[in-house]
Amino acid sequence: MINEATLVIGEQSFQFPICEGTEGERAIDIQDLRARTGYITLDPGYGNTGSCQSAITFIDGEKGILRYRGIPIEQFEQNPNFVEVAWLLIFGHLPSEQEYRAFSADLTASANLDESMKHHFEGFPRSAPPMAILSAMINALSCFHPECFELEDEEHFRVAAAGLISKVRTIAAYAYRHSIGQPYIYPDPALRYVPNFLHMLFSQPYAEHFCEPVVRDAINLVLLLHADHEQNCSTSTVRMVGSSQANLFAACAAGVCALWGPLHGGANVAVLEMLDRIHRGHISPEEYVRMAKDKDSKVRLMGFGHRVYKNFDPRARMLATVAERLLPTLGFNDPLLDIARRLEEIALEDPYFVERKLYPNVDFYSGIIMRAVGIPTNMFTVLFSIGRLPGWIAHWWEQSCTTGSKIARPRQIYTGAGITDHVPRDGR
Numbered sequence: 486m487i488n489e490a491t492l493v494i495g496e497q498s499f500q501f502p503i504c505e506g507t508e509g510e511r512a513i514d515i516q517d518l519r520a521r522t523g524y525i526t527l528d529p530g531y532g533n534t535g536s537c538q539s540a541i542t543f544i545d546g547e548k549g550i551l552r553y554r555g556i557p558i559e560q561f562e563q564n565p566n567f568v569e570v571a572w573l574l575i576f577g578h579l580p581s582e583q584e585y586r587a588f589s590a591d592l593t594a595s596a597n598l599d600e601s602m603k604h605h606f607e608g609f610p611r612s613a614p615p616m617a618i619l620s621a622m623i624n625a626l627s628c629f630h631p632e633c634f635e636l637e638d639e640e641h642f643r644v645a646a647a648g649l650i651s652k653v654r655t656i657a658a659y660a661y662r663h664s665i666g667q668p669y670i671y672p673d674p675a676l677r678y679v680p681n682f683l684h685m686l687f688s689q690p691y692a693e694h695f696c697e698p699v700v701r702d703a704i705n706l707v708l709l710l711h712a713d714h715e716q717n718c719s720t721s722t723v724r725m726v727g728s729s730q731a732n733l734f735a736a737c738a739a740g741v742c743a744l745w746g747p748l749h750g751g752a753n754v755a756v757l758e759m760l761d762r763i764h765r766g767h768i769s770p771e772e773y774v775r776m777a778k779d780k781d782s783k784v785r786l787m788g789f790g791h792r793v794y795k796n797f798d799p800r801a802r803m804l805a806t807v808a809e810r811l812l813p814t815l816g817f818n819d820p821l822l823d824i825a826r827r828l829e830e831i832a833l834e835d836p837y838f839v840e841r842k843l844y845p846n847v848d849f850y851s852g853i854i855m856r857a858v859g860i861p862t863n864m865f866t867v868l869f870s871i872g873r874l875p876g877w878i879a880h881w882w883e884q885s886c887t888t889g890s891k892i893a894r895p896r897q898i899y900t901g902a903g904i905t906d907h908v909p910r911d912g913r
């Protein structure tokens with residue numbers, strides 16, 4: 486067993502300990518590298534750099550493995566329950582019946598926003614991007630819940646976490662209702678997590694939306710499959726912000742902003758726009774794949790590729806199955822699903838994608854499912870945020886409970902001008 490790594494710099498050699506994870510991942514611990522050698526490492530994008538040790542989620546990108554607190558995600562496919570997975574990720578174990586009921590009761594009790602928050606929605610233009618509203622309103626929540634600034638003990642933390650997981654639906658629904666000029670629909674305490682969200686999105690004061698069980702299960706699965714993914718861009722952002730001891734709401738608001746990018750959570754919108762462009766433009770999938778391979782085209786096959794998965798994203802497989810089952814059940818014949826299937830078939834046999842190990846990722850099919858249940862495209866990444874929120878909360882809490890946790894402060898290699906004198910404006 487190799488327990489240390491040796492770094493040779495010139496005539497000197499330095500030993501650094503090797504740490505090993507549960508599943509045999511190994512890291513060279515370089516926490517005192519600069520102090521001992523005067524050198525730092527350089528790793529733009531952090532593809533080779535571990536920022537922390539975490540017990541929440543395990544990914545094996547080569548084997549297409551994803552486990553939440555050790556449980557393979559495939560085991561959540563039957564009777565998918567997002568609320569149960571949220572508890573598992575945050576508190577580290579599946580909830581007992583009593584814990585589950587108490588957590589559900591907390592979610593139900595905290596679904597409403599302070600009435601005065603509604604004025605904030607009125608201040609946004611109807612065309613405002615929902616992710617901008619979501620981030621702003623999650624941050625604004627801290628103004629109405631000052632207790633979130635003092636989350637020392639688990640009880641206060643649990644109440645704040647439940648409040649955030651519950652209210653994020655209300656914020657998302659109100660943002661949507663504002664964008665279409667329709668009245669806000671209050672949460673209904675008789676409804677479970679997903680049906681209540683769809684109720685706030687789609688009900689009218691005179692007509693209650695009914696959530697079909699097949700839709701309830703599909704959206705529960707979409708949300709839980711998005712619930713955590715170890716140190717992805719948005720979760721690392723939450724940890725970075727939380728490392729300065731900024732409050733939970735501020736950290737999650739920052740996570741929303743990171744997730745918004747089209748290379749990250751925004752990809753589910755980009756996938757639907759891509760499929761729609763192919764469909765409306767009568768572009769053959771074969772032609773589009775050719776464009777995606779041509780660097781000059783600036784076109785990418787959105788929903789394909791992943792920094793970590795160099796095999797199938799297991800979530801994509803599960804979501805493809807949901808799409809295949811849900812659409813016929815809803816009598817929804819979506820030409821975009823046919824295009825997606827064809828793109829996948831072509832790409833998986835094309836050496837360009839095979840050599841670069843580019844496979845469908847979580848975003849490739851999720852949008853087709855959301856579209857089938859009536860979620861507008863500009864709300865797709867908002868649903869990704871609702872799904873990812875428990876993961877962000879779990880990582881924020883894990884970091885804040887870690888003794889010796891330091892403020893994140895990466896180094897750099899400076900490549901700017903050497904020392905330069907200031908020249909007064911009249912001498913320039």
Ligand code: SDX
Nearest residue numbers: 714717748749750752785786787788789790791792841846
């Ligand atoms: C998510 O980190 C996470 O866990 C994220 C996530 C989560 O749950 O939090 O899983 C969610 O963000 C999924 C990814 C969603 N993004 C997309 O679908 C956008 C399209 N995909 C890419 O832009 C890209 O694949 C990334 C950003 C996802 C990964 O990029 P990498 O690993 O940095 O790869 P790269 O950009 O260095 O590309 C390597 C090669 C390049 O070609 P060469 O220079 O070697 O010739 O692969 C090519 C790229 O041009 N390439 C693609 C491609 N993705 C990579 N070519 C065409 N289409 C693509 N989608």
